[in-house]
Amino acid sequence: MSDSEEDETTVQHVNIVFIGEPNVGKTSLIRRFCYEDFLRQYTPTTGADFYIKRIMLPTANPIGNKQEIVLKLTDIGGKERKAHMLDKYLFKADMIVLVYDITNAESFENMCAWIDTIGSLITSPPLSAIIGNKCDLEHQRGVRLDRTRQFVKENGFYNYLTSAKTGEATNSCIVELVAKYVGVPLTKLQKEENAVLKVELHVADKLAESVARRKAHEQQTKSSTVCLIQ
Ligand SMILES: Nc1nc2c(ncn2[C@@H]2O[C@H](COP(=O)(O)OP(=O)(O)O)[C@@H](O)[C@H]2O)c(=O)[nH]1
Numbered sequence: 001m002s003d004s005e006e007d008e009t010t011v012q013h014v015n016i017v018f019i020g021e022p023n024v025g026k027t028s029l030i031r032r033f034c035y036e037d038f039l040r041q042y043t044p045t046t047g048a049d050f051y052i053k054r055i056m057l058p059t060a061n062p063i064g065n066k067q068e069i070v071l072k073l074t075d076i077g078g079k080e081r082k083a084h085m086l087d088k089y090l091f092k093a094d095m096i097v098l099v100y101d102i103t104n105a106e107s108f109e110n111m112c113a114w115i116d117t118i119g120s121l122i123t124s125p126p127l128s129a130i131i132g133n134k135c136d137l138e139h140q141r142g143v144r145l146d147r148t149r150q151f152v153k154e155n156g157f158y159n160y161l162t163s164a165k166t167g168e169a170t171n172s173c174i175v176e177l178v179a180k181y182v183g184v185p186l187t188k189l190q191k192e193e194n195a196v197l198k199v200e201l202h203v204a205d206k207l208a209e210s211v212a213r214r215k216a217h218e219q220q221t222k223s224s225t226v227c228l229i230q
Pocket residue numbers: 021022023024025026027028029039040041042043044045078133134135136137162163164165166
């Protein structure tokens with residue numbers, strides 16, 4: 001095998017659509033995953049926002065090549081269930097993630113309405129998961145665990161508990177879902193390795209950002225110098 005074969009990295013695009021009631025933490029989960037940040041104040045999402053994040057996964061192929069996954073994360077505003085654009089956002093979804101807030105029983109019960117809406121808009125909904133977010137507020141839990149288990153069993157969804165606030169299980173749950181989608185079983189070690197790779201990519205993104213900022217600043221300084229000369 002040549003070196004170039006060994007180093008070969010395939011690229012795959014995966015589109016995950018996040019839906020659920022307003023205020024459950026969809027935007028916070030995505031921002032935690034993409035930028036490692038968390039905002040306390042609530043700014044409702046209108047329409048939809050789109051985020052791109054690259055992650056590396058091993059391949060199912062035993063030679064051990066890596067595959068780059070370009071993740072598109074679609075963050076849909078909680079009010080979009082009744083709006084007319086939802087079908088457009090769902091049309092190209094490879095995965096749908098339904099988010100509820102574990103302290104808010106209504107946000108859990110309303111997932112049934114979301115599932116009905118999805119069913120009425122697309123014929124064969126893709127791989128889906130539910131995420132119970134705000135698990136740092138376990139002491140305020142308003143959704144019974146047996147209710148969640150029953151729901152997951154009835155609908156055949158993957159089930160996760162996360163906290164966008166503390167970061168608990170946020171990254172691993174998204175990485176695990178993507179790995180399931182592309183058909184790669186992840187060992188615990190690989191999940192940890194991936195976390196490291198992701199951080200490296202994040203740092204690389206940040207570096208690229210600061211280089212771009214510096215260049216823009218230099219450019220500005222140059223043009224203002226020109227103005228001064230003129
Ligand atoms: N305690 C706690 N608060 C959270 C968590 N995730 C989001 N929030 C807060 O919940 C509110 C709504 O979050 P947001 O992500 O905008 O919800 P969205 O409408 O579903 O996108 C914001 O005030 C967040 O700071 C979490 O895991 N724990």
